[in-house]
Amino acid sequence: MASIKEIRTHIKSVEQTLKITNAMYLISSSNLRKARKQLTDVEPYFQKIETTISDILHHSPEINHVFFDKRPGIPRSERKVGYIVITGDKGLAGSYNHNILKLAEQRINAGAHTSLFVVGQVGRSYFQEHGVPIDMEFLYTAQDPNMGRARDMAELMLDLYLEKQLDEVYIIFTKMVNSFQMEPTIHKLLPLDPDVFPEYEENRDTYNRDVTYVPSVKAVMDRLAPGYVKGDIFGALVESYCSEQNARMTAMKSSSDNARAMLQTLNLSYNRARQAAITQEITEVVGGAQAAL
Amino acid sequence: MAETGTFYLEIITPERQFYIGPAEALVLPAVDGQMGIYPGHEPVVTAIEPGELRYKAEGKWEPAAVGAGFAEIKPDYVILLVGFAEHPEEIDQKRAEAARKRAEERLRQKQSVHEYYHSKAALARAMARLKTRR
Numbered sequence: 001m002a003s004i005k006e007i008r009t010h011i012k013s014v015e016q017t018l019k020i021t022n023a024m025y026l027i028s029s030s031n032l033r034k035a036r037k038q039l040t041d042v043e044p045y046f047q048k049i050e051t052t053i054s055d056i057l058h059h060s061p062e063i064n065h066v067f068f069d070k071r072p073g074i075p076r077s078e079r080k081v082g083y084i085v086i087t088g089d090k091g092l093a094g095s096y097n098h099n100i101l102k103l104a105e106q107r108i109n110a111g112a113h114t115s116l117f118v119v120g121q122v123g124r125s126y127f128q129e130h131g132v133p134i135d136m137e138f139l140y141t142a143q144d145p146n147m148g149r150a151r152d153m154a155e156l157m158l159d160l161y162l163e164k165q166l167d168e169v170y171i172i173f174t175k176m177v178n179s180f181q182m183e184p185t186i187h188k189l190l191p192l193d194p195d196v197f198p199e200y201e202e203n204r205d206t207y208n209r210d211v212t213y214v215p216s217v218k219a220v221m222d223r224l225a226p227g228y229v230k231g232d233i234f235g236a237l238v239e240s241y242c243s244e245q246n247a248r249m250t251a252m253k254s255s256s257d258n259a260r261a262m263l264q265t266l267n268l269s270y271n272r273a274r275q276a277a278i279t280q281e282i283t284e285v286v287g288g289a290q291a292a293l
Numbered sequence: 294m295a296e297t298g299t300f301y302l303e304i305i306t307p308e309r310q311f312y313i314g315p316a317e318a319l320v321l322p323a324v325d326g327q328m329g330i331y332p333g334h335e336p337v338v339t340a341i342e343p344g345e346l347r348y349k350a351e352g353k354w355e356p357a358a359v360g361a362g363f364a365e366i367k368p369d370y371v372i373l374l375v376g377f378a379e380h381p382e383e384i385d386q387k388r389a390e391a392a393r394k395r396a397e398e399r400l401r402q403k404q405s406v407h408e409y410y411h412s413k414a415a416l417a418r419a420m421a422r423l424k425t426r427r
Contacts (some may be wrong), residue, residue, distance in 0.1 A: 038308075045307045049374055052365055053340065138427040147307055147376065159407050215325055223340040223363050227374065234307050 002276060007270045011263065013282050018259035022089065024092065025252035032245040038145070039176075046231050053224055054169050056217065057194050065218065067192050067225040080113040082157065082166040084233070085122030086173040086240040088248075090143050096174060096182070096247035103184040104172050108132065117153075118165070119237070140208045145241050150234035157233075158226055161190045173236040174243035182243040187236065189229055300332040301370035302348060304357070304378050311357070312379035318349040320369060321364060322421075330366055337366040341375060343414075343421040356381055358425035362416055377418075384426040393419035 040092040071079075085104045087097050101123060108114050118124045120142035127134045138156070160166040169190040177181045212219045218233055302316035319330040322344030345360045360376030394418035399408070 041309050043311060044305050045305045045374060048303075048305060050363075050370060050375070052363070052372075055365075056338065150307075155407070155411060162338070211336040211338055214323065214328075214337050219324060220338050220340050220363060223361060227362060227376070230376075231307055 003210055004270065004273045007266060007273060008265055011266045011270060014259055014262050014266065018256060018263070021259060022254045023255055025249055026258070028245045028248040028252060032242065032249055035242040035245055039242050042231070042235055042238055046235055048290050049228050049231055054214075055190075055211070056182060056221065056224070059094045062104065065221045065225065066162065066196060067221070067229075070193075071200060072103065077112055078110075079167045080114045080115070081111050081167065082169045083107060083118060084117045084119065084153070084159065084169070084171040084173075084236075085123050086088065086142060086171070086236060087118065087120035087126075089121045091122060092251060093244055093248040094251035094292050096244055097126075099182075101175055103186070105132075107170070107172065107186065112153060114135060114286070117156075119240075129278070142244065145237035147230075147234060150230050152238060153233050154230040157189060158229060166190075171233065173240040174247075176239055176243045176246065179246060182247060189232055191223060192228070220279045232272045258292070294353075297331060300334075301366070302350075302373075303370070303383075304346075304348075304359075304373045304375065306360075306375055306378050308377070310357075311312070312348070314350065316348045316371075318348045320347045321373070322346060322359070323364075330371060334366050334367070334371075337364075339364050339366070341373065343376075343417040345379045345421060346373075346378075346427045356425050358384060358422045360421065361414070379422065381425050384422045389419050389426065390421040391424050392395070393423060405423070 084105060085098055085100065091097060093136075097120075098100070104116075104123075108116065116127060116132065117138040118127060118134050119140045124134065138153075140153065157169050158164070161169060171187050171189050173185060173187070175185040177183055299315040299317050301314070303313050303393070304311040304317060317332070321328050321371050322342045323342045324342055328339065341359060341362045341364055343360050344358075347354050348357070358377075358379045358381070359373070360378070362373065362375030364367070364374075365372045393416060396412045396419055400416065401414040404412070
């Protein structure tokens with residue numbers, strides 16, 4: 001049995017760790033609440049923009065817009081593909097970062113011409129360590145997602161796409177299926193795919209047939225498509241942030257629970273050791289007294 | 294159909310649902326100038342520039358600053374999807390003024406086409422806020 005002093009130091013260090021994990025648990029649970037709200041706020045915007053794009057697509061099917069250009073002339077092996085990978089800024093979030101990085105690595109190894117745009121410090125240092133080149137000027141944090149950041153990222157991606165430096169853009173992020181299940185997901189940002197937008201079978205109203213586009217379909221699409229990409233990125237950022245907080249919350253909760261269980265056994269063995277020491281002392285005193293008689 | 298005299302107005306941004314409810318009229322900053330909308334308007338989809346928007350709800354004109362986006366107009370409802378939407382009292386004038394100065398400063402310097410458009414867009418957003426705030 002370990003000595004009393006050793007056990008006491010052990011208890012102290014576990015207590016300190018428990019304090020930290022518990023604090024992190026509380027912080028991430030309050031962040032999660034905020035992120036959840038953001039997630040529900042962004043949803044209606046997103047659904048509306050999707051509906052409108054599909055409305056336009058299905059009422060003017062001959063649309064030939066640059067953002068829908070799949071560039072079929074470029075063979076598979078020649079295509080330049082960009083990936084935005086969203087990771088956390090910190091570790092200690094269970095398998096959150098690990099899962100997303102694993103998925104990203106799979107995709108990168110599959111293609112020849114890939115560029116990486118990494119959000120979050122964990123991903124950045126991971127790829128640097130593994131000697132995978134990433135865009136160093138793409139410096140965005142995963143914390144506290146906001147529209148301005150999504151706008152900057154969307155502008156950059158649209159520019160690279162229009163300048164033909166990238167033929168396809170994907171975003172790799174963690175989707176929150178429900179609070180127990182998070183799924184690393186790949187989502188295609190560009191070019192937009194007409195098939196992705198579902199056709200709404202039941203026409204939502206009777207006016208749809210004769211909608212006019214002012215000043216022109218192209219002008220409207222020029223605004224819509226970047227707005228959609230922006231919304232897409234923002235949605236992915238928010239969803240990832242939400243997942244990260246959720247993953248951290250779960251991880252910290254289980255480590256706090258473990259720490260508590262550990263403290264209990266440690267306390268038990270501490271008390272036993274103390275009791276044993278006392279008993280021994282008494283025996284010694286009694287033994288000494290008897291010898292003295 | 295909504296009752297005559299009003300239509301259903303939804304102004305939605307990625308961050309929040311700015312306004313949802315009946316409105317009697319709406320003036321929005323379209324690409325080629327201001328566009329007025331009354332109930333019973335023909336179905337139109339149009340792009341919106343950053344600028345000042347006004348809507349009439351319960352007999353009162355309410356101004357708001359909006360960012361780029363688009364509007365879907367139907368005879369009995371109008372949906373606006375914009376980058377941002379703010380009430381005049383929410384706009385931080387100092388911040389908008391600083392943003393305007395910053396954008397103008399950047400526009401004076403030599404920069405790439407991308408940076409130019411970026412600064413232009415930033416300037417437009419700042420001007421939209423300042424105009425609404427006054």
